[in-house]
Amino acid sequence: MRRIETNGYSLEVGSIIESSFSNLLKQKYADSKKVILVDENTHANCLSYIITNFSELSEAEVIMLPAGEDSKQMELTYSVWEALTEYGITRFDLIINLGGGVITDMGGFIASCYKRGCDFINIPTSLLAMVDASIGGKTGINLGHFKNQLGVFSNPVALYIDPVFLSTLPGKEVLSGFGEMIKHGLIADAELYNAVRDEMLHGETLEEDILVRCIEVKNEVVKQDPKESGLRKILNFGHTVGHVIEGHFLPTLKLSHGHSIAIGMVMEAYISMKRVGLSVSDYEELATFILGQYQLPEFSDEDIKSMLSMLQNDKKNRADKILCCLIPALGECVYDQEVDEQMFLETFMHFKNLQVNLN
């Protein structure tokens, strides 16, 4: 059990059975009603593990949502608020989010807006949620196809990250989580990047030390800048291009978030090489490694035109400039870098031609 210091809540990595969870339930929430929010997958694969091991939850209400990003909308969110109201949940009760990023994002938002804020605990079950989504207080839902358009900054009372749940994940989901782990290395810790790469290339089961280090990177950044007024923006490395790739290919390829971000990182590393001095050898090494793990999607001139137009609408832009994070070296990141449309066009063209060569 590893305890990581945060801004005012409890973050523990390791077996939840040995964590402070049981004591917290017994002490702070003895008289509170408990609600567990799950999706179809965690209802089938994770809920019984929790219920069996924690008798304090024997009378908890369980609310189940359909799995997947499509659930992350107001209609279902509102139906959960109605259910909480029906169960007579007060602001002294507790909501436990047991699931991947959709459940922790959405459940955090639901709890934070219910009666102006009800306590919640996150138990992430996907690798992506463990190393990224569940940490840092970003909660939210989508508005139509605008991702996380509605939300608040709000931290859980406690966050328990138990690798036991990783065995319930399909390979695509694990690969998606690794995308964000690569990012944590690239922006903050070259040694971590090397360790993640070695793990992906040669590892069997994920080393807990690497998981902990990834969580520490995310936690350190959000501790210093909880509301993303500066430093926290480095966590968006790979996301300017990555979000566009994710959105553009959603109807056809359905790339996972981590997969899209991985491709985005290679492209933004390419821009970093052209603009802020990332060495050619470092760029080539990381591009070869990442594109070996995450297939580069094929795209046409028409796709490029559409992606360039999406870039103009990015949430991180200010006063119509496209802002991007770049890495001058492995383990270093600079944010709020203005990149013009021409550079993005050149980058997309480079990877379009690379795609032809890879085939």
Added chain:
Amino acid sequence: MRRIETNGYSLEVGSIIESSFSNLLKQKYADSKKVILVDENTHANCLSYIITNFSELSEAEVIMLPAGEDSKQMELTYSVWEALTEYGITRFDLIINLGGGVITDMGGFIASCYKRGCDFINIPTSLLAMVDASIGGKTGINLGHFKNQLGVFSNPVALYIDPVFLSTLPGKEVLSGFGEMIKHGLIADAELYNAVRDEMLHGETLEEDILVRCIEVKNEVVKQDPKESGLRKILNFGHTVGHVIEGHFLPTLKLSHGHSIAIGMVMEAYISMKRVGLSVSDYEELATFILGQYQLPEFSDEDIKSMLSMLQNDKKNRADKILCCLIPALGECVYDQEVDEQMFLETFMHFKNLQVNLN
């Protein structure tokens, strides 16, 4: 222009033309888009005053909602989020809430959840919003008939309270605001209570000093306890019974919030006399004064039964006890007082008989 010290935002009472509003728009929001949220009434009666006097707002988008408590639901809230998205509003832009409590509550919630928090300014136009709703960071909307069931604590960037808008109000609205002003006196400042009473009995136009003092009472309480874990509960004096009266008579009498709270205060003062030593003479004086201004609704045994059952479901209750604020003396208030159902029954019976005698 009076500046009142708050927790980190600007609160000014007096003519908005002489306030810091124009400078704030010019300096902090020069490059930001502005959106003004109004209802039908403030669109007709207040908007042109603001637009004419502040050229910085000449290109502001205006979003108008239907007037009244029925608007304070998710459906309209969501349509405002869609409109903000359509206008391309970013989290660096500004929302200005121009209206009564429905607009400031709802607009604060809308801004606070949009892209995880967009700046907002409150310009309350009703007396009730000036002395109560717009101060203290409570934002929210109703869920069906559950009042303020969804919301967050979130302060505006600035709050401008300009009595000029009071002239746009119908008498019923002014009377409603006075209800909360009486409360501020009764719970915290006997001298203020006397001043509010004299103003209501003999005044012509509302003295700005009294308005300022009421705002100070509310502001001092919420500064000390922003999230209502203790002291702030005294602001609920009159509200345990008042909310039940407001809800129960909504379909028939449509009593205003302040009117319902005024009746609630008389009844809770009656309980205070029976339970915590409020003197008979103080009780009789305030009951005579308040019931002279706010008509006591007629109610039957059937009404009493229904109101008692509503009391059991009050949001302030914990572990099935009915909690209430009581006043041991004018200008003093104690919170979290357990009052049993029998006492409420006795109180309702007393006022049922009083009603007969008043007629």
